[in-house]
Amino acid sequence: MGYVIIHPDDNVKVNLENGHKYAIKHIKKGEAVMKYGFPIGIAKENIKAEEHVHTHNLKTALSGEKEYTYTPFAQEYTEEAPTAISAFVRKNGEIGIRNDIWIIPTVGCVNGIANSLSQKTGAFAFPHPYGCSQLGDDLLVTQKIICSLIQYPNAGGVLVLGLGCENNNITELKKILGEFDAERIKFLNCQDTEDEIAEGVKIIAALQKRAEKDKRSEVPISKLKIGLKCGGSDGLSGITANPLVGRITDKIIAMGGTAVLTEVPEMFGAEHILMNRCINENVFQDTVKLINNYKKYFISHNQPVSENPSPGNKAGGITTLEEKSLGCVQKGGKAPVTAVLDYGDVAVKAGLNLLNGPGNDMVAVTNLTAAGCHLILFTTGRGTPLGAPVPTVKISTNAKLAEKKKSWVDFDAQSSKEDALFNLIVETANGKETKNEQNGYREIAIFKDGVTL
Numbered sequence: 001m002g003y004v005i006i007h008p009d010d011n012v013k014v015n016l017e018n019g020h021k022y023a024i025k026h027i028k029k030g031e032a033v034m035k036y037g038f039p040i041g042i043a044k045e046n047i048k049a050e051e052h053v054h055t056h057n058l059k060t061a062l063s064g065e066k067e068y069t070y071t072p073f074a075q076e077y078t079e080e081a082p083t084a085i086s087a088f089v090r091k092n093g094e095i096g097i098r099n100d101i102w103i104i105p106t107v108g109c110v111n112g113i114a115n116s117l118s119q120k121t122g123a124f125a126f127p128h129p130y131g132c133s134q135l136g137d138d139l140l141v142t143q144k145i146i147c148s149l150i151q152y153p154n155a156g157g158v159l160v161l162g163l164g165c166e167n168n169n170i171t172e173l174k175k176i177l178g179e180f181d182a183e184r185i186k187f188l189n190c191q192d193t194e195d196e197i198a199e200g201v202k203i204i205a206a207l208q209k210r211a212e213k214d215k216r217s218e219v220p221i222s223k224l225k226i227g228l229k230c231g232g233s234d235g236l237s238g239i240t241a242n243p244l245v246g247r248i249t250d251k252i253i254a255m256g257g258t259a260v261l262t263e264v265p266e267m268f269g270a271e272h273i274l275m276n277r278c279i280n281e282n283v284f285q286d287t288v289k290l291i292n293n294y295k296k297y298f299i300s301h302n303q304p305v306s307e308n309p310s311p312g313n314k315a316g317g318i319t320t321l322e323e324k325s326l327g328c329v330q331k332g333g334k335a336p337v338t339a340v341l342d343y344g345d346v347a348v349k350a351g352l353n354l355l356n357g358p359g360n361d362m363v364a365v366t367n368l369t370a371a372g373c374h375l376i377l378f379t380t381g382r383g384t385p386l387g388a389p390v391p392t393v394k395i396s397t398n399a400k401l402a403e404k405k406k407s408w409v410d411f412d413a414q415s416s417k418e419d420a421l422f423n424l425i426v427e428t429a430n431g432k433e434t435k436n437e438q439n440g441y442r443e444i445a446i447f448k449d450g451v452t453l
Contacts, residue, residue: 004239007037012053019235019317019381019397021053033058036238038270040323053319060306060320062268064299065292070284073276075336082220082255085429090153091181095223097374097391097429099156099214100124101207103200104149106173107131107166110190114161116197121204123159126389126444131168138450139167143176144344145446148370150177150185151346154390156214157184157207159200164191183210216431222256224429225347227368227376227388228331229262231361233309234381235317236397238327241379241413245395246333248377248421249352253335258347260371261332262355262364264294268305269322270329274354278337286340290356297449312382331379343447346372361386362445369444375428383408387436389444391428394435395421410435 002016005024011034012021021035027047032039041058051057087095101123103114111127118125126149130142146168150158162170170187186203190196228245230237249259267274271291278284298305309318318324338351347353357367365388368376376388381397383405395411396402402412411421428434436442 006035006239009037010034014235014239014317016236021235021317021319023047023049023051023053025049027053032061035323036326038322038326040269040326041320054317055314055319058319060322062306062321064305065295068272068275068288070278070281071276072278075277075334078254079256080251080254082222082257083426084218085221085224085426086216086431087219087223087429088153088156088214089217089219090184094153094372095219095374096153096155097224097431098154099211100154101157101159101204101211102126102149102152102155102389103159103161103204104146105131106146106160106162106168106170109163109166110161113190113196113200117159117161117200117204120197120201121208123204123208124389124442126442128444128446130446130448132166133453134167134448134450135453136450138448140176141343141449142446143168143173145366145370146173147177148344148346148372149389149444151180152369152372152389154374155184156211157204158186159203159207160185160187161200162187162189164189220256221252221426221429222350224252225258225260225371225373226252226425227260227262227365227371227373227390229361229364229368229376230266230328230331230379231386232380232382232384233313233316233318233324233327234397236414237318237379237381238330239397241381241395241397242327242330244413244418244421245331245377245379247418248333248425249331250333250335251418251422253333253351256350258350258353259332259335260341260347260353260355260368260373261329262357262367263328263359264290264356265298265305265321266325266328266359267291268295268325269320270325273329274332274337277334277352279351283337283340287337287354290340290354294356316381331377341371343367344370346370357447360445362443363447365392366444366446375425375434377425379413385436385439385441386443387434387439387441389442391434392436393424393428407439408435
Protein backbone atom coordinates (compact mmCIF):
# COMPACT_ATOMS: atom_id res chain seq x y z
CA MET A 1 0.00 0.00 0.00
CA GLY A 2 1.70 3.25 -1.15
CA TYR A 3 1.64 6.67 0.48
CA VAL A 4 2.65 10.12 -0.71
CA ILE A 5 3.69 13.27 1.16
CA ILE A 6 2.67 16.05 -1.20
CA HIS A 7 4.67 18.97 0.25
CA PRO A 8 7.65 19.17 2.64
CA ASP A 9 5.57 21.27 5.08
CA ASP A 10 2.80 18.65 5.33
CA ASN A 11 2.15 16.72 8.53
CA VAL A 12 -0.06 14.11 6.81
CA LYS A 13 0.53 11.57 4.08
CA VAL A 14 -2.08 10.26 1.62
CA ASN A 15 -2.88 6.60 1.01
CA LEU A 16 -2.70 6.20 -2.78
CA GLU A 17 -5.22 3.38 -2.73
CA ASN A 18 -8.13 5.05 -0.91
CA GLY A 19 -7.19 8.77 -0.79
CA HIS A 20 -7.36 9.01 3.02
CA LYS A 21 -4.87 10.90 5.21
CA TYR A 22 -2.62 9.63 7.99
CA ALA A 23 -0.47 11.66 10.38
CA ILE A 24 3.27 11.44 9.77
CA LYS A 25 4.05 12.85 13.24
CA HIS A 26 2.24 13.83 16.43
CA ILE A 27 -0.24 16.66 15.84
CA LYS A 28 -1.41 18.54 18.93
CA LYS A 29 -5.02 19.56 19.58
CA GLY A 30 -5.57 23.01 18.04
CA GLU A 31 -2.62 22.64 15.65
CA ALA A 32 -3.05 23.16 11.89
CA VAL A 33 -3.19 20.04 9.78
CA MET A 34 -1.08 20.64 6.68
CA LYS A 35 -1.62 19.23 3.17
CA TYR A 36 -0.42 20.70 -0.16
CA GLY A 37 1.79 22.93 2.02
CA PHE A 38 -1.25 24.80 3.39
CA PRO A 39 -3.58 24.38 6.39
CA ILE A 40 -6.63 22.23 5.67
CA GLY A 41 -8.14 22.64 9.15
CA ILE A 42 -7.49 22.31 12.88
CA ALA A 43 -6.94 19.15 14.91
CA LYS A 44 -9.93 18.60 17.24
CA GLU A 45 -7.83 16.39 19.51
CA ASN A 46 -4.29 15.10 19.83
CA ILE A 47 -3.46 12.93 16.82
CA LYS A 48 -0.74 10.29 17.02
CA ALA A 49 1.70 9.49 14.24
CA GLU A 50 0.20 7.00 11.71
CA GLU A 51 -3.32 7.74 12.99
CA HIS A 52 -6.14 8.22 10.46
CA VAL A 53 -6.95 11.94 10.05
CA HIS A 54 -10.54 12.61 9.05
CA THR A 55 -13.85 14.04 10.26
CA HIS A 56 -13.51 12.54 13.75
CA ASN A 57 -10.39 14.53 14.59
CA LEU A 58 -10.15 17.38 12.03
CA LYS A 59 -12.37 20.48 11.68
CA THR A 60 -12.50 23.42 9.31
CA ALA A 61 -11.04 26.82 10.20
CA LEU A 62 -13.11 28.74 7.63
CA SER A 63 -15.24 31.73 8.62
CA GLY A 64 -17.00 34.62 6.89
CA GLU A 65 -15.73 37.53 4.81
CA LYS A 66 -12.03 38.39 4.90
CA GLU A 67 -9.79 41.25 3.97
CA TYR A 68 -7.06 40.50 1.47
CA THR A 69 -3.84 42.18 0.38
CA TYR A 70 -2.64 41.98 -3.21
CA THR A 71 0.82 40.41 -3.17
CA PRO A 72 1.30 39.21 -6.74
CA PHE A 73 3.60 36.30 -7.50
CA ALA A 74 6.47 36.85 -9.88
CA GLN A 75 5.09 34.97 -12.87
CA GLU A 76 7.34 33.37 -15.42
CA TYR A 77 5.26 32.31 -18.37
CA THR A 78 6.67 31.13 -21.68
CA GLU A 79 4.50 31.23 -24.78
CA GLU A 80 4.28 28.13 -26.94
CA ALA A 81 3.55 27.84 -30.64
CA PRO A 82 -0.12 26.84 -30.90
CA THR A 83 -1.20 23.47 -32.25
CA ALA A 84 -3.77 23.53 -35.05
CA ILE A 85 -7.31 22.22 -34.60
CA SER A 86 -10.17 21.84 -37.08
CA ALA A 87 -13.28 23.88 -36.28
CA PHE A 88 -16.33 25.65 -37.68
CA VAL A 89 -15.70 29.39 -38.01
CA ARG A 90 -18.84 31.46 -37.39
CA LYS A 91 -19.72 34.81 -38.95
CA ASN A 92 -18.58 36.72 -35.85
CA GLY A 93 -15.18 35.02 -35.88
CA GLU A 94 -15.94 32.66 -32.99
CA ILE A 95 -15.31 28.97 -33.52
CA GLY A 96 -17.42 25.90 -32.81
CA ILE A 97 -16.06 22.38 -32.42
CA ARG A 98 -19.51 20.87 -33.03
CA ASN A 99 -22.28 21.77 -35.49
CA ASP A 100 -25.34 20.47 -33.66
CA ILE A 101 -28.89 21.83 -33.81
CA TRP A 102 -30.16 22.95 -30.38
CA ILE A 103 -33.68 23.57 -29.05
CA ILE A 104 -33.70 26.04 -26.17
CA PRO A 105 -36.97 26.75 -24.33
CA THR A 106 -37.59 30.23 -22.95
CA VAL A 107 -39.77 28.70 -20.23
CA GLY A 108 -40.31 25.31 -18.62
CA CYS A 109 -43.92 25.15 -19.86
CA VAL A 110 -42.73 24.13 -23.33
CA ASN A 111 -40.24 21.47 -22.20
CA GLY A 112 -42.52 18.68 -23.41
CA ILE A 113 -42.76 20.26 -26.85
CA ALA A 114 -38.99 20.69 -26.97
CA ASN A 115 -38.50 17.02 -26.10
CA SER A 116 -41.04 15.94 -28.74
CA LEU A 117 -39.26 18.00 -31.40
CA SER A 118 -35.95 16.50 -30.33
CA GLN A 119 -37.29 12.96 -30.73
CA LYS A 120 -38.72 13.74 -34.17
CA THR A 121 -35.71 15.60 -35.59
CA GLY A 122 -32.57 14.51 -33.73
CA ALA A 123 -31.93 18.08 -32.53
CA PHE A 124 -30.77 18.40 -28.94
CA ALA A 125 -33.29 19.87 -26.47
CA PHE A 126 -32.22 21.55 -23.24
CA PRO A 127 -35.26 21.70 -20.95
CA HIS A 128 -35.22 23.68 -17.69
CA PRO A 129 -37.94 24.70 -15.18
CA TYR A 130 -37.51 28.50 -15.29
CA GLY A 131 -38.44 31.52 -17.41
CA CYS A 132 -41.65 32.49 -15.63
CA SER A 133 -42.73 33.47 -12.10
CA GLN A 134 -39.32 35.12 -11.64
CA LEU A 135 -38.41 38.71 -10.83
CA GLY A 136 -35.44 41.06 -10.84
CA ASP A 137 -31.90 39.73 -10.87
CA ASP A 138 -33.15 36.14 -10.60
CA LEU A 139 -34.98 36.47 -13.93
CA LEU A 140 -32.03 38.36 -15.43
CA VAL A 141 -29.63 35.51 -14.60
CA THR A 142 -31.98 33.07 -16.35
CA GLN A 143 -32.17 35.35 -19.38
CA LYS A 144 -28.40 35.87 -19.55
CA ILE A 145 -27.68 32.14 -19.36
CA ILE A 146 -30.29 31.34 -22.01
CA CYS A 147 -28.99 34.11 -24.29
CA SER A 148 -25.43 32.87 -23.98
CA LEU A 149 -26.59 29.37 -24.91
CA ILE A 150 -28.54 30.72 -27.89
CA GLN A 151 -25.43 32.50 -29.19
CA TYR A 152 -23.22 29.49 -28.45
CA PRO A 153 -20.87 28.72 -31.39
CA ASN A 154 -20.89 24.91 -30.99
CA ALA A 155 -24.47 24.99 -32.27
CA GLY A 156 -24.85 25.06 -36.04
CA GLY A 157 -28.45 26.18 -35.56
CA VAL A 158 -30.77 27.04 -32.66
CA LEU A 159 -34.55 26.99 -32.33
CA VAL A 160 -35.65 29.25 -29.47
CA LEU A 161 -38.97 27.83 -28.30
CA GLY A 162 -41.31 30.16 -26.42
CA LEU A 163 -44.86 29.93 -25.10
CA GLY A 164 -46.07 33.52 -25.26
CA CYS A 165 -47.32 34.52 -21.82
CA GLU A 166 -44.12 33.96 -19.77
CA ASN A 167 -42.00 36.67 -18.11
CA ASN A 168 -39.14 35.55 -20.33
CA ASN A 169 -41.14 35.78 -23.55
CA ILE A 170 -39.31 36.01 -26.85
CA THR A 171 -39.81 39.78 -27.17
CA GLU A 172 -38.27 40.40 -23.73
CA LEU A 173 -35.52 37.86 -24.30
CA LYS A 174 -34.44 39.55 -27.53
CA LYS A 175 -33.74 42.73 -25.54
CA ILE A 176 -31.06 40.81 -23.64
CA LEU A 177 -29.92 38.79 -26.66
CA GLY A 178 -28.75 41.72 -28.77
CA GLU A 179 -27.41 41.12 -32.29
CA PHE A 180 -27.61 37.55 -33.57
CA ASP A 181 -27.08 35.52 -36.73
CA ALA A 182 -30.60 35.26 -38.16
CA GLU A 183 -29.56 32.36 -40.38
CA ARG A 184 -28.50 30.21 -37.40
CA ILE A 185 -31.07 31.33 -34.81
CA LYS A 186 -34.83 30.98 -35.29
CA PHE A 187 -37.79 31.60 -32.96
CA LEU A 188 -41.15 29.87 -32.46
CA ASN A 189 -43.88 31.12 -30.14
CA CYS A 190 -46.14 28.12 -29.50
CA GLN A 191 -49.30 30.10 -28.68
CA ASP A 192 -49.10 31.82 -32.07
CA THR A 193 -49.30 28.72 -34.26
CA GLU A 194 -51.99 26.09 -34.75
CA ASP A 195 -49.59 23.15 -34.89
CA GLU A 196 -46.37 23.96 -33.03
CA ILE A 197 -44.92 20.48 -33.60
CA ALA A 198 -45.29 20.65 -37.38
CA GLU A 199 -43.96 24.20 -37.44
CA GLY A 200 -41.03 23.26 -35.19
CA VAL A 201 -40.10 20.28 -37.34
CA LYS A 202 -40.18 22.53 -40.41
CA ILE A 203 -37.87 25.13 -38.82
CA ILE A 204 -35.43 22.51 -37.56
CA ALA A 205 -35.29 20.83 -40.95
CA ALA A 206 -34.33 24.16 -42.51
CA LEU A 207 -31.65 24.72 -39.83
CA GLN A 208 -30.25 21.25 -40.44
CA LYS A 209 -30.12 21.82 -44.19
CA ARG A 210 -28.29 25.10 -43.70
CA ALA A 211 -25.86 23.56 -41.19
CA GLU A 212 -24.89 20.87 -43.71
CA LYS A 213 -23.11 23.59 -45.67
CA ASP A 214 -20.80 24.40 -42.74
CA LYS A 215 -17.30 22.96 -43.11
CA ARG A 216 -14.41 22.64 -40.70
CA SER A 217 -11.25 24.64 -41.34
CA GLU A 218 -7.88 24.78 -39.63
CA VAL A 219 -7.55 27.29 -36.77
CA PRO A 220 -4.95 27.70 -33.99
CA ILE A 221 -5.76 26.14 -30.61
CA SER A 222 -5.49 29.67 -29.21
CA LYS A 223 -9.13 30.00 -30.31
CA LEU A 224 -10.13 27.21 -27.92
CA LYS A 225 -11.82 27.88 -24.57
CA ILE A 226 -11.76 25.05 -22.04
CA GLY A 227 -13.90 24.73 -18.93
CA LEU A 228 -12.47 23.27 -15.71
CA LYS A 229 -14.69 21.23 -13.38
CA CYS A 230 -14.45 18.51 -10.74
CA GLY A 231 -17.29 16.41 -9.38
CA GLY A 232 -17.46 13.35 -7.18
CA SER A 233 -13.97 14.26 -5.95
CA ASP A 234 -11.86 12.05 -3.72
CA GLY A 235 -8.58 12.28 -1.84
CA LEU A 236 -6.65 11.64 -5.06
CA SER A 237 -8.28 14.48 -7.02
CA GLY A 238 -5.67 16.98 -5.88
CA ILE A 239 -2.83 14.50 -6.45
CA THR A 240 -3.50 12.97 -9.87
CA ALA A 241 -6.30 14.42 -12.04
CA ASN A 242 -6.46 18.07 -10.97
CA PRO A 243 -2.70 18.73 -11.22
CA LEU A 244 -2.70 16.98 -14.60
CA VAL A 245 -5.50 19.24 -15.82
CA GLY A 246 -3.58 22.21 -14.38
CA ARG A 247 -0.60 21.37 -16.59
CA ILE A 248 -2.92 21.16 -19.59
CA THR A 249 -4.42 24.53 -18.63
CA ASP A 250 -0.95 26.06 -18.54
CA LYS A 251 -0.07 24.52 -21.89
CA ILE A 252 -3.21 25.77 -23.67
CA ILE A 253 -2.89 29.24 -22.14
CA ALA A 254 0.79 29.33 -23.13
CA MET A 255 -0.48 28.74 -26.68
CA GLY A 256 -2.77 31.77 -26.37
CA GLY A 257 -5.92 29.90 -25.33
CA THR A 258 -8.45 30.45 -22.58
CA ALA A 259 -9.48 28.41 -19.53
CA VAL A 260 -12.40 29.05 -17.19
CA LEU A 261 -12.43 27.94 -13.55
CA THR A 262 -15.70 28.04 -11.57
CA GLU A 263 -17.09 26.49 -8.34
CA VAL A 264 -16.54 29.57 -6.14
CA PRO A 265 -17.30 27.82 -2.81
CA GLU A 266 -14.55 25.37 -3.71
CA MET A 267 -12.10 28.25 -3.82
CA PHE A 268 -12.71 29.06 -0.13
CA GLY A 269 -9.48 28.34 1.72
CA ALA A 270 -7.40 28.47 -1.46
CA GLU A 271 -8.47 31.85 -2.82
CA HIS A 272 -5.14 33.48 -1.92
CA ILE A 273 -3.40 31.25 -4.49
CA LEU A 274 -5.65 32.66 -7.24
CA MET A 275 -5.63 36.25 -5.96
CA ASN A 276 -1.86 36.51 -6.05
CA ARG A 277 -1.87 35.39 -9.69
CA CYS A 278 -4.19 38.21 -10.80
CA ILE A 279 -2.63 40.27 -13.58
CA ASN A 280 -3.44 43.61 -11.93
CA GLU A 281 -5.12 45.28 -8.96
CA ASN A 282 -8.50 45.52 -10.72
CA VAL A 283 -8.69 41.79 -11.39
CA PHE A 284 -7.56 41.19 -7.80
CA GLN A 285 -10.39 43.36 -6.44
CA ASP A 286 -12.87 41.57 -8.70
CA THR A 287 -11.65 38.26 -7.26
CA VAL A 288 -12.02 39.54 -3.68
CA LYS A 289 -15.63 40.52 -4.48
CA LEU A 290 -16.25 37.14 -6.10
CA ILE A 291 -15.17 35.32 -2.93
CA ASN A 292 -16.70 37.61 -0.32
CA ASN A 293 -20.01 38.03 -2.17
CA TYR A 294 -20.39 34.26 -2.35
CA LYS A 295 -19.71 34.01 1.37
CA LYS A 296 -22.42 36.68 1.92
CA TYR A 297 -24.79 34.49 -0.12
CA PHE A 298 -24.21 31.60 2.29
CA ILE A 299 -24.52 33.82 5.36
CA SER A 300 -27.72 35.51 4.08
CA HIS A 301 -29.32 32.05 4.08
CA ASN A 302 -28.01 31.35 7.59
CA GLN A 303 -25.63 28.68 6.31
CA PRO A 304 -21.96 28.18 7.27
CA VAL A 305 -19.50 28.94 4.47
CA SER A 306 -17.78 25.61 5.17
CA GLU A 307 -20.81 23.35 4.51
CA ASN A 308 -18.93 21.16 2.06
CA PRO A 309 -17.56 18.50 1.21
CA SER A 310 -20.34 16.11 0.18
CA PRO A 311 -20.84 12.63 1.70
CA GLY A 312 -19.16 11.10 -1.34
CA ASN A 313 -16.17 13.44 -0.98
CA LYS A 314 -15.78 12.41 2.66
CA ALA A 315 -16.00 8.73 1.80
CA GLY A 316 -13.20 9.35 -0.70
CA GLY A 317 -10.93 10.90 1.92
CA ILE A 318 -11.68 14.65 1.75
CA THR A 319 -12.42 16.09 5.21
CA THR A 320 -12.71 19.89 5.05
CA LEU A 321 -13.59 22.50 2.46
CA GLU A 322 -10.06 23.91 2.67
CA GLU A 323 -8.70 20.52 1.65
CA LYS A 324 -11.22 20.21 -1.18
CA SER A 325 -10.47 23.75 -2.40
CA LEU A 326 -6.70 23.32 -2.37
CA GLY A 327 -7.16 20.29 -4.60
CA CYS A 328 -9.84 21.95 -6.74
CA VAL A 329 -7.94 25.10 -7.73
CA GLN A 330 -5.05 23.04 -9.06
CA LYS A 331 -7.09 22.62 -12.25
CA GLY A 332 -6.18 26.26 -12.93
CA GLY A 333 -2.48 25.40 -13.07
CA LYS A 334 -0.11 28.33 -12.53
CA ALA A 335 -1.50 30.56 -15.25
CA PRO A 336 -2.21 34.26 -14.67
CA VAL A 337 -5.79 35.19 -13.74
CA THR A 338 -6.89 37.63 -16.42
CA ALA A 339 -10.63 38.16 -15.80
CA VAL A 340 -13.56 37.51 -13.45
CA LEU A 341 -16.91 36.60 -15.04
CA ASP A 342 -20.47 36.76 -13.73
CA TYR A 343 -23.39 34.48 -14.69
CA GLY A 344 -23.95 34.59 -18.44
CA ASP A 345 -20.73 36.50 -19.20
CA VAL A 346 -18.70 35.12 -22.09
CA ALA A 347 -14.93 34.72 -21.72
CA VAL A 348 -13.15 37.10 -24.10
CA LYS A 349 -9.74 37.48 -22.43
CA ALA A 350 -7.15 34.78 -23.01
CA GLY A 351 -5.66 33.30 -19.86
CA LEU A 352 -7.37 31.93 -16.76
CA ASN A 353 -10.87 33.34 -16.13
CA LEU A 354 -12.71 32.90 -12.81
CA LEU A 355 -16.47 32.36 -13.19
CA ASN A 356 -19.13 33.09 -10.59
CA GLY A 357 -21.25 30.09 -9.64
CA PRO A 358 -21.69 27.17 -7.27
CA GLY A 359 -19.96 23.82 -7.25
CA ASN A 360 -23.19 21.98 -8.11
CA ASP A 361 -22.23 19.89 -11.12
CA MET A 362 -25.22 20.60 -13.38
CA VAL A 363 -25.24 24.34 -12.69
CA ALA A 364 -21.47 24.57 -13.06
CA VAL A 365 -21.27 22.81 -16.44
CA THR A 366 -24.13 25.02 -17.67
CA ASN A 367 -22.30 28.15 -16.49
CA LEU A 368 -19.12 27.00 -18.22
CA THR A 369 -21.00 26.34 -21.45
CA ALA A 370 -22.68 29.75 -21.29
CA ALA A 371 -19.23 31.30 -20.74
CA GLY A 372 -18.27 30.01 -24.18
CA CYS A 373 -16.22 26.94 -23.25
CA HIS A 374 -16.01 24.61 -26.24
CA LEU A 375 -15.33 21.57 -24.07
CA ILE A 376 -15.07 20.80 -20.36
CA LEU A 377 -12.32 18.88 -18.58
CA PHE A 378 -14.22 17.18 -15.74
CA THR A 379 -12.18 15.33 -13.12
CA THR A 380 -13.83 12.76 -10.87
CA GLY A 381 -12.76 10.27 -8.24
CA ARG A 382 -16.14 8.75 -7.46
CA GLY A 383 -17.57 8.79 -11.01
CA THR A 384 -20.50 10.61 -12.63
CA PRO A 385 -22.32 10.18 -15.96
CA LEU A 386 -23.29 13.88 -16.17
CA GLY A 387 -22.68 15.67 -19.43
CA ALA A 388 -22.82 19.32 -20.44
CA PRO A 389 -24.29 20.54 -23.74
CA VAL A 390 -20.66 20.53 -24.91
CA PRO A 391 -18.13 17.67 -24.99
CA THR A 392 -17.37 16.78 -21.37
CA VAL A 393 -14.06 14.92 -21.02
CA LYS A 394 -14.32 12.76 -17.87
CA ILE A 395 -10.93 12.28 -16.24
CA SER A 396 -10.73 9.70 -13.45
CA THR A 397 -8.39 10.23 -10.51
CA ASN A 398 -7.69 6.50 -10.22
CA ALA A 399 -7.30 3.50 -12.50
CA LYS A 400 -9.88 1.46 -10.57
CA LEU A 401 -12.67 3.91 -11.48
CA ALA A 402 -11.52 4.12 -15.11
CA GLU A 403 -11.73 0.34 -15.40
CA LYS A 404 -15.04 0.02 -13.57
CA LYS A 405 -16.82 2.85 -15.42
CA LYS A 406 -15.49 2.63 -18.96
CA SER A 407 -18.82 3.90 -20.28
CA TRP A 408 -18.39 7.15 -18.31
CA VAL A 409 -14.65 7.82 -18.21
CA ASP A 410 -12.65 9.20 -21.15
CA PHE A 411 -9.21 9.33 -19.53
CA ASP A 412 -7.37 7.77 -16.59
CA ALA A 413 -5.17 10.37 -14.88
CA GLN A 414 -3.45 7.85 -12.63
CA SER A 415 -2.06 5.72 -15.44
CA SER A 416 -1.71 8.09 -18.40
CA LYS A 417 0.49 11.07 -19.23
CA GLU A 418 -0.01 14.77 -19.98
CA ASP A 419 0.72 14.42 -23.70
CA ALA A 420 -1.98 11.76 -24.05
CA LEU A 421 -4.58 14.06 -22.47
CA PHE A 422 -3.53 16.98 -24.67
CA ASN A 423 -3.83 14.76 -27.76
CA LEU A 424 -7.31 13.68 -26.61
CA ILE A 425 -8.34 17.34 -26.30
CA VAL A 426 -7.16 18.01 -29.86
CA GLU A 427 -8.99 14.92 -31.11
CA THR A 428 -12.14 16.01 -29.26
CA ALA A 429 -11.92 19.49 -30.75
CA ASN A 430 -11.57 17.87 -34.17
CA GLY A 431 -14.77 15.87 -33.73
CA LYS A 432 -14.05 12.77 -31.63
CA GLU A 433 -17.06 12.12 -29.40
CA THR A 434 -16.69 12.02 -25.63
CA LYS A 435 -18.51 9.41 -23.54
CA ASN A 436 -21.25 11.88 -22.56
CA GLU A 437 -21.90 12.49 -26.28
CA GLN A 438 -21.90 8.79 -27.08
CA ASN A 439 -24.37 8.18 -24.24
CA GLY A 440 -26.58 11.14 -25.14
CA TYR A 441 -26.06 12.70 -21.70
CA ARG A 442 -26.43 16.47 -22.13
CA GLU A 443 -28.14 18.53 -19.44
CA ILE A 444 -28.47 22.10 -18.21
CA ALA A 445 -29.46 23.60 -14.87
CA ILE A 446 -29.82 27.35 -14.35
CA PHE A 447 -28.85 28.97 -11.04
CA LYS A 448 -31.86 30.38 -9.16
CA ASP A 449 -31.75 32.84 -6.26
CA GLY A 450 -35.08 34.61 -5.86
CA VAL A 451 -38.76 34.35 -5.11
CA THR A 452 -41.14 32.22 -7.16
CA LEU A 453 -44.43 33.99 -7.89
